[in-house]
Amino acid sequence: MIEAEKQQALDIATFLRVRKWYLLAIAAIALTVIFAQILIQQHLDSQLNDSRVINVAGRQRAFSQKLVKEALLLEMAETHGSGKEAIVENLNQTLRIWKTAHIGLQKGNDSIGLPVEQNPTILALFADLNPHHQVMVEAAESILANGADSISIPHGDELKVLLDNERLFLTKMDAIVNAYDSQSKEKLQKLKIKEYLLLAFSLLILFLEVVFVFRPLSIQIRETISKLIQNQLKSDATATEIKKLFAEKEKSLQQLQELNFVIDNAALFASTRKDGSVVFISKKFLTLLEQEPAQMNIPISEILTQNPGQQQYLREILMSKRKNIRSEEIKIETKTGKRLWLDMSIIPMHQSSLEQSVLILCSDITERKKNQLKIEELTKQNYEERMQQKQLQASQIVDGQEEERKRIAKDIHDGIGQMLTALKFNIESINTDQKEKTKEKIAYLKKLTADLIKGVRTATFNLTPPELEDHGIFPALQKMTVELNKLTGKNILFENKADENVRFDSLAETNIYRVTQEAVNNAIKYAEANYILVSINYVEGLLSVVIDDDGKGFDDSVLDSIPKNNSEGGMGVFFMKERINYINGRLFINSIPGEGTRVTINYKPELAK
Secondary structure, eight states, rough: HHHHHHHHHHHHOOOOOOOHHHHHHHHHHHHHHHHHHHHHHHHHHHHHHHHHHHHHHOOOOOOOHHHHHHHHHHHHHHTTSSSSHHHHHHHHHHHHHHHHHHHHHHOOOOTTBOOOOOOHHHHHHHHHHHHHHEEEEHHHHHHHHTTTTTOOOOHHHHHHHHHHHHHHHHHHHHHHHHHHHHHHHHHHHHHHHHHHHHHHHHHHHHHHHIIIIIHHHHHHHHHHHHHHHHHHHHHHHHHHHHHHHHHHHHHHHHHHHHHHHHHHHHHHEEETTTSSEEEEHHHHHHHTTTTGGGGGTHHHHHOOOOOOHHHHHHHHHHHSSSOOOOEEEEEEEEETEEEEEEEEEEEEEETTSOOOOEEEEEEEEEHHHHHHHHHHHHHHHHHHHHHHHHHHHHHHHHHHHHHHHHHHHIIIIIIIIHHHHHHHHHHOOOOOOOHHHHHHHHHHHHHHHHHHHHHHHHHHHSSSOOOHHHHHHHHHHHHEEEEHHHHOOSSEEEEEOOOOOOOHHOOOOOOHHHHHHHHHHHHHHTSOEEEEEEEEETTTEEEEEEEOSSSOOOOOOGGOOOOOSSSOOHHHHHHHHHHHHHHTTTEEEEEETTEEEEEEEOOOOOOOO
8 A cells, every 4th residue: 555655656746747847848949939939020020121221222322313314304395395394393203202211211201111220330321421412402402493484594503413413322322222231131140140049949948858858758658558568468367267257157147047937937846866766845746746745755757647658758857867957848647647737847966975966846837738729729710710711702702703704795795796796787788789878888887897896995905904914003004094095085094103113913913903993994884983083102112002083972881781793793892802802902992972982902012023
């Protein structure tokens, strides 16, 4: 404990020491950077002022030359009499700017950003330049004063003064500009020296920080990581050992749970030796077996059952060597001939003498077995009833198919057959000598032939269409509505709301097609509908077909009492429901008298391969 406290105190002290030096180093670097930034900013400001002063000083030379040039132009304008006013104005502006800049370079001028000059050398140069500047200013002012007069006055003396002093002014002004440039270079050189010193100081601080901060810290971190790795290896080894112990504990706990489960669910238990003799048996077990406690000196197999075959089987499973728990459902027979079912768990036990014994735990499952037999009988009976129901449904479907065949035969006989007979008689009665009657009969034969073709198309269309087998329910229903629209003259429309054409089981497609066909035919024949809409959709695995009509409707409460077939021989509502039930679909019929009928077919399919 004391060693740990010392170690902790040492760690804290080391941390505090490292932190102190680290903060000092960071603060020194920060101050150095701040100081360097201040110096740089000051130098930039000074450099900006110097560049502005040099610029103005250089412009003074150009303005002096411009002043002389404009004076000469003014002289020429007086001689020739052209542009005098503009030249006077330019000369006046040039003189004003030249004078202002000259004074500002020496005494400063905030309007043009010139500081007060304090360098003695430059001031001495300006003192040497001022007389020439003053003479040139006076000469220019004299020219301007005389130039404003309307009478031309020669300015030969003033021009001579300007020309004589211009060369000296330019020479001395060059010296001043050079002095400004030397002064700026001297400031820049001093700044470089200061920056080098600051850089050396920063590098020194970084070196000291590496030596006294980072190096000790890296050594300490390396030692800490090494200790952490060693502790991790020890922890992994310890965790592996704990995992093994935990696995063994879980295994023992599982066995104990199995044992507790058996004990909790069975109050019938017994203990036997390796040879099968009884060590202990519960009183409830003896009562169930109809045995007396005085008979415990016999083998456990003879106590459990009176059947010799069952006794032999029990001796084999009880005396065999095993390491795991074994569970058996055994049928036994008591002294009075009563038959029981026991759920027996045989648990091997090892004593300190290394001799094996057996613990037997049992549960009476006789009632459960009886219930299982009853369930099996009910299941068999239910299966037989379902088979009978399927047979009944199959016979009803056969009846429906037979009715459908009769209807098709009746349509062919009553429609197509009669028209063929009439066609035959009319052809035989044609007399080519009677041209007028022959024309009438030929026209009648054409109409009869068209009706015959229409009847044949109707009969063949009522059979299975090729579109259903080739392309599926979606194109087949669309073709059906188009054909019925042509044949009946009714307004029969088709609406496909599905995103794609999905194929289903052929039996399901056939039954859905037939039920939809029957619903449309019923709307045409019995509902006297003028508008029929067949819409189909497939969303989230559910196929839905809806047939809406605007017919006369009916009271849908009488649907349960509708017979198998309609009076016209169609398959009727009964067989519509049977067909949909046969494919595990749902059929809904909703109708309101005078408002129309809606038939809905829902089918949850498995997609065809």
